Amino acid sequence: MFALIGSVLGTLVGVLPGIGPTSGIAILLPITAFLPPTPAIIMLAAIYYGAMYGGSTTAILVNIPGEVASVVTTLDGYQMAREGRAGPALAIAAISSFVAGTLGLVGLTFFAPTLADVALGVGPPEYFGLVVLSFSVVVNLSGPSLVKGFSAAALGGLIALVGLDPMSGTRRFAYGTSTLLGGIDFIAVIIGLFAITEVLLGVEERTRAVSLAPLGKLMPRADEIRRCLATMLRASGVGFALGLLPGCTPGAISFISYDLEKRLSKTPERFGKGAIEGVAAPEGANNATTSAGFVPLFALGIPATPALAVVLSGLMIYGLQPGPLLFEKQPQFVWAVIASMYIGNVMLLVLNLPLVGLWARLCRIPYAIMAPLILMFSVLGAYSVRNSFADVGMALVFGVVGYVMVKLGYPTAPLVLALILTPMLESGLRQSLSMAGGSPLILVTRPVAATLIAAGLALTAWTLYSRRRRSLA
Amino acid sequence: MMRVALAVLLALGLVTTEASAQPAYPTRPIEIIVGYAPGGGADVAARLVAGYASKKWGQPVNVVNMPGASGITGALRALNARPDGYTLLLDPHATSSMLFAVESDVPFKMEGKTHIALVTLDPAIYTVKADSPWKSLQDVAAAAKKDPKAFRYGIAGVSGIAAFSVSQFLFGAGVPIAETNKVVFTGGAPALTALAGGHVDFAGQQWSESAGLIAGGKIRALAVVNPTRLPGLENVPTVKEAGFPDLDVVGWQGLAGPPNLPAPIVQKWNALLSEATKDKEFIDQAAKVSKVVAYMGPEPYWKFQQDELKKYLPLAQKMGIRK
Numbered sequence: 034m035f036a037l038i039g040s041v042l043g044t045l046v047g048v049l050p051g052i053g054p055t056s057g058i059a060i061l062l063p064i065t066a067f068l069p070p071t072p073a074i075i076m077l078a079a080i081y082y083g084a085m086y087g088g089s090t091t092a093i094l095v096n097i098p099g100e101v102a103s104v105v106t107t108l109d110g111y112q113m114a115r116e117g118r119a120g121p122a123l124a125i126a127a128i129s130s131f132v133a134g135t136l137g138l139v140g141l142t143f144f145a146p147t148l149a150d151v152a153l154g155v156g157p158p159e160y161f162g163l164v165v166l167s168f169s170v171v172v173n174l175s176g177p178s179l180v181k182g183f184s185a186a187a188l189g190g191l192i193a194l195v196g197l198d199p200m201s202g203t204r205r206f207a208y209g210t211s212t213l214l215g216g217i218d219f220i221a222v223i224i225g226l227f228a229i230t231e232v233l234l235g236v237e238e239r240t241r242a243v244s245l246a247p248l249g250k251l252m253p254r255a256d257e258i259r260r261c262l263a264t265m266l267r268a269s270g271v272g273f274a275l276g277l278l279p280g281c282t283p284g285a286i287s288f289i290s291y292d293l294e295k296r297l298s299k300t301p302e303r304f305g306k307g308a309i310e311g312v313a314a315p316e317g318a319n320n321a322t323t324s325a326g327f328v329p330l331f332a333l334g335i336p337a338t339p340a341l342a343v344v345l346s347g348l349m350i351y352g353l354q355p356g357p358l359l360f361e362k363q364p365q366f367v368w369a370v371i372a373s374m375y376i377g378n379v380m381l382l383v384l385n386l387p388l389v390g391l392w393a394r395l396c397r398i399p400y401a402i403m404a405p406l407i408l409m410f411s412v413l414g415a416y417s418v419r420n421s422f423a424d425v426g427m428a429l430v431f432g433v434v435g436y437v438m439v440k441l442g443y444p445t446a447p448l449v450l451a452l453i454l455t456p457m458l459e460s461g462l463r464q465s466l467s468m469a470g471g472s473p474l475i476l477v478t479r480p481v482a483a484t485l486i487a488a489g490l491a492l493t494a495w496t497l498y499s500r501r502r503r504s505l506a
Numbered sequence: 507m508m509r510v511a512l513a514v515l516l517a518l519g520l521v522t523t524e525a526s527a528q529p530a531y532p533t534r535p536i537e538i539i540v541g542y543a544p545g546g547g548a549d550v551a552a553r554l555v556a557g558y559a560s561k562k563w564g565q566p567v568n569v570v571n572m573p574g575a576s577g578i579t580g581a582l583r584a585l586n587a588r589p590d591g592y593t594l595l596l597d598p599h600a601t602s603s604m605l606f607a608v609e610s611d612v613p614f615k616m617e618g619k620t621h622i623a624l625v626t627l628d629p630a631i632y633t634v635k636a637d638s639p640w641k642s643l644q645d646v647a648a649a650a651k652k653d654p655k656a657f658r659y660g661i662a663g664v665s666g667i668a669a670f671s672v673s674q675f676l677f678g679a680g681v682p683i684a685e686t687n688k689v690v691f692t693g694g695a696p697a698l699t700a701l702a703g704g705h706v707d708f709a710g711q712q713w714s715e716s717a718g719l720i721a722g723g724k725i726r727a728l729a730v731v732n733p734t735r736l737p738g739l740e741n742v743p744t745v746k747e748a749g750f751p752d753l754d755v756v757g758w759q760g761l762a763g764p765p766n767l768p769a770p771i772v773q774k775w776n777a778l779l780s781e782a783t784k785d786k787e788f789i790d791q792a793a794k795v796s797k798v799v800a801y802m803g804p805e806p807y808w809k810f811q812q813d814e815l816k817k818y819l820p821l822a823q824k825m826g827i828r829k
């Protein structure tokens with residue numbers, strides 16, 4: 034029951050762009066004060082994974098990622114919507130979310146305390162290795178021009194550096210303003226780059242609607258589902274394994290999963306042009322990550338995302354101290370919450386599939402009506418993250434930046450990826466160095482870290498090589 | 507007869523107008539601004555206060571998170587609000603004494619706030635990994651002195667509680683601090699996760715940040731910076747019992763408002779908070795979220811902040827982090 038209410042609220046939160054899971058849970062935290070602990074936490078958890086589901090809807094329909102993790106979904110999802118295939122895109126997002134979310138829960142059910150211990154072994158050098166591996170994705174996201182892709186990534190890295198230096202507290206690129214001192218908010222950047230840029234382009238091209246193509250079938254074809262099945266399984270694996278690591282951001286994980294599918298695909302050229310696997314992969318990874326995030330939360334009391342930090346404070350308000358003892362002392366609570374998550378996932382699927390038809394029709398609404406609505410929600414979304422007007426201005430600025438980038442043929446995805454990864458790269462590297470008294474040897478003497486770095490470099494080299502060969506051929 | 511009635515009515519009218527000259531507060535929802543993300547120590551304290559106040563006054567008290575620039579963004583917003591008591595600031599050590607000890611050009615003044623009351627303390631706890639060979643603070647001091655180059659400690663932020671608590675300990679123990687390895691993390695959770703995973707050897711985060719991993723047996727507490735032992739950690743000595751009576755770094759959370767907040771509003775909050783801090787249920791709830799209830803009225807609270815500043819200023823200079 035409470036899982037149902039939570040799922041519905043969560044979907045709503047996810048669909049409303051900008052009101053991400055964190056603010057959603059924080060806004061709804063007080064209402065749990067009237068409930069006993071178990072239903073309250075069931076509801077907070079449902080809001081969290083419901084929001085992860087819902088985030089894909091706007092990403093596909095209007096190119097606004099509802100939360101960080103659905104940035105990748107826009108790449109192929111929005112293209113599908115423009116081709117009039119919004120229905121299958123939304124349906125596969127829901128199905129993939131369901132499959133991966135449920136598989137992730139199986140992992141949570143059986144291995145939580147063990148996995149949590151493994152995750153503890155991952156330290157700063159390993160995180161650095163992971164980032165090096167993730168950066169190899171940039172090559173694949175670059176589109177026709179490597180230089181343009183790399184420039185976009187470099188710009189993303191620079192944007193991420195604005196604000197207080199996390200290691201020494203030095204001010205960087207703040208130009209004496211306290212607005213920039215707080216850093217450039219990620220959500221504001223992606224709302225600008227994706228939603229506002231899209232509106233600008235739409236207005237210029239005198240678009241009459243997101244898609245005028247006939248709606249066609251709402252559900253994916255049987256062969257599409259079959260093709261996505263392996264994708265979903267891989268996405269679940271990647272999402273769950275990386276989701277266990279509290280220092281790994283969900284945004285990065287969906288990029289990695291997307292890249293993996295593109296590499297494994299026999300027809301990688303379809304990616305970015307409306308490949309259905311390109312929707313299934315990030316959405317699946319995203320929801321497996323969500324399930325995995327509860328492992329360190331319950332077993333160690335460590336929140337992997339800001340949204341889970343709010344759930345954690347919810348737990349603490351009820352005096353439920355997370356940790357290995359939670360499983361021993363409060364088994365009825367833990368298992369009730371986990372059981373409710375299975376039910377919640379089923380309900381989300383049941384809830385979302387019938388809505389597909391309704392959502393898909395939104396694509397056909399005249400753009401003259403849609404564009405102001407998209408702008409309004411973008412502004413609201415950018416404001417709501419930190420209750421700050423400066424972020425609205427930032428979103429508008431990045432809307433223009435995105436417009437210029439698209440016009441000049443620069444891809445925006447590498448910028449976003451670098452924006453996500455740079456803080457992790459910086460802290461991973463600098464923490465590793467200070468752990469070892471300044472010696473970079475720590476990165477090669479720890480086997481896991483060394484393997485990850487080597488794999489990242491090898492992948493980059495290999496992709497560069499095969500690109501070159503293809504362009505020569 | 508009529509005149510008398512009129513006079514009575516007038517008198518009554520006068521009486522009522524006089525009573526309403528003292529405006530009722532609160533008559534609409536109150537906002538408490540928190541300069542940090544939901545789930546942190548300041549946020550939890552704000553929600554504790556907000557919950558109690560809205561229950562007692564029957565008006566919603568909303569917590570508004572405005573994270574950014576180490577809490578300065580939110581503080582500026584609250585301090586520039588109209589002083590009507592409907593926009594207040596959850597003012598922790600990090601936007602008060604500790605901030606002013608580190609920064610010389612904060613965009614607001616420490617005395618430029620209406621100080622309402624101190625509400626809770628969040629003491630520092632010195633911790634090691636659960637299976638660490640070090641059983642006491644003395645063991646840590648001896649090991650760090652013997653081989654400072656191999657000593658690794660994790661702190662959240664260069665000028666947060668842990669930076670001060672660990673530095674104070676190392677200075678006091680005579681450890682050559684420049685030779686040790688300081689690993690800076692972005693928050694208490696990542697710092698302690700690294701401690702539990704054995705990537706660093708020593709930490710000094712706040713109680714609220716450490717409680718979960720201590721209860722879970724992943725990290726072990728060596729001493730708490732509090733005059734008495736803490737509920738749930740009865741077997742952990744205080745720093746005085748551990749032989750380090752000079753260690754005194756504690757986190758705290760108070761309530762402040764924009765300058766020139768009317769005295770009746772300050773009094774109303776003080777009445778409420780002093781009552782709350784004697785309320786058994788409130789104290790229990792605070793302990794559940796790892797907070798020690800510690801009420802102080804406006805004047806003692808202001809004096810407390812000045813004392814805190816005097817304590818941290820020389821320490822910040824010695825640590826080389828004052829800007």
